[in-house]
Amino acid sequence: MEKVTTIGLDIAKQVFQVHGVNGAGAIVCRRGLRRDDVVGFFKALVHE
Incomplete structure (x- = not known):
């Protein structure tokens, strides 16, 4: 995956x-x- 610099998280139930x-x-x-x-x-994203 390409480097992510900003994350948006839409929380729901x-x-x-x-x-x-x-x-x-x-x-x-x-x-x-x-x-x-x-x-x-998020753990996997940090360790990429």
């Missing part, structure tokens, strides 16, 4: 929407995450 953009403002990732997957996603 069960499914969170994550949007990541790079330094130029281009969308790098757009995903729906279940509540149980949010922490693992």
